[in-house]
Amino acid sequence: MGTLAGGSMMTDELRQEISLVKEKTKKPFCVNIPLLRPDAEELIDISIDGGANVIATSAGNPKKFTKKIKDAGLKVIHVSPNVKLAMKGAGAGVDALVSEGVEAGGHNGFDEITTMALVPQVVDKVDIPVIAAGGIADSRGFVAALALGAEGVQMGTRFVATFEAKAHKNFKDAILKATDNSTIITARTLGPTRCIKNALSEKILKAEKGGITTEELLEMIGEGRSRKAAVDGDCDEGTVYSGQIGGLINELRSSKEVIEDIIEGAKVLVKTLAK
Ligand SMILES: Cc1cc2nc3c(=O)[nH]c(=O)nc-3n(C[C@H](O)[C@H](O)[C@H](O)COP(=O)(O)O)c2cc1C
Known part of the structure; x- marks a missing residue:
């Protein structure tokens, strides 16, 4: 769904x-x-x-x-x-x-x-x-x-x-390029956010270490920042939401293919595990 x-x-x-x-x-x-x-x-x-x-x-x-x-x-x-x-x-x-x-x-x-x-x-x-x-x-994650x-x-x-996702091409490319350690959590005190490391995440982490105020931090995070990356394609100054699993994702696919592969792969995996 x-x-x-x-x-x-x-x-x-x-x-x-x-x-x-x-x-x-x-x-x-x-x-x-x-x-x-x-x-x-x-x-x-x-x-x-x-x-x-x-x-x-x-x-x-x-x-x-x-x-x-x-x-x-x-x-x-x-x-x-x-x-x-x-x-x-x-x-x-x-x-x-x-x-x-x-x-x-x-x-x-x-x-x-x-x-x-x-x-x-x-x-x-x-x-x-x-x-x-x-x-x-x-399918491995699904069966797990x-x-x-x-x-x-x-x-x-x-x-x-x-292909169907509305996200900007640069946002998709950032996920395709990601490896296992490409993401980081920012804003741990206010609202932990996992995103791809970039100029903005570095700035936020530096500012948090330096004792930034809540108001200042709020200016650096939030909906505007995620739109900057997802809609405008600015993956340096926008927040590129991505999970750690980005390192496993190496090509754009259709949603249909993604789901079908998971279901077909799971059937094979379950049989293999039962042996
Ligand atoms: C780009 C992006 C945007 C997301 N936006 C929302 C959101 O608006 N609301 C929400 O509850 N979860 C949101 N999530 C979290 C997903 O619903 C989902 O729980 C999460 O991505 C699962 O982990 P995964 O990234 O490892 O697949 C978002 C995740 C990503 C990657």
Whole structure:
């Protein structure tokens, strides 16, 4: 299932993107809404009215909105980076959880727990489906996630490096060029963000060491910076969200190919493991 990043859009853009998705597919789709957005409820209403099938909540407690979303006939998936927040989401009545490890591109949890350690611990604590995220880009990662007890996976970095992704060519190229140690976490105090090392990330880390104020740090991070990279293609002064798995991604592919390869590869892997 495809997910629209509602958190990076203004309300009108989200409306347009939802109608585009509806034009192109009859398949279910999801809208991700970071609950720290002051207009989160409006984004939820737009997603419900637009015909989304699932809302993925992140960065906040889904309790306030779960009933409303479910009453409208949609499923709620909550994204969380540790066991405590996963249990809070489960307690709020969500249908499934995404457990996202610190390998993941974009915003990370403060605890920096890896996918490998996090997923089985969440699986043991909740009785709803868990979807593993962070560090998965091929059939090996997918089968590993299933072995950890996940019932599915969420991938971000792999899908940026696809023909269909809206990201600027420079952003995609940065992921294709990345190696295992190309990413770094910035803004650990305010909102840890995994991105590809560049002039901006160096500047941020230097400023953080030098005792930058919160206001100054806020100016160096945030939505504007990620647009600078993803939309304008400035991968020196923009934030290039990418996970550690970028080193495994060496060519642009279609989303269809990515998914089919994972499923076909997983069938072979499972047979090999059973021998
Ligand atoms: C370019 C990019 C943008 C992302 N934007 C969002 C977002 O808006 N909301 C969100 O919850 N997660 C976002 N993520 C995280 C993904 O949803 C996913 O959980 C993560 O990428 C999984 O780890 P991976 O990067 O190793 O595949 C983003 C990730 C990337 C790489």
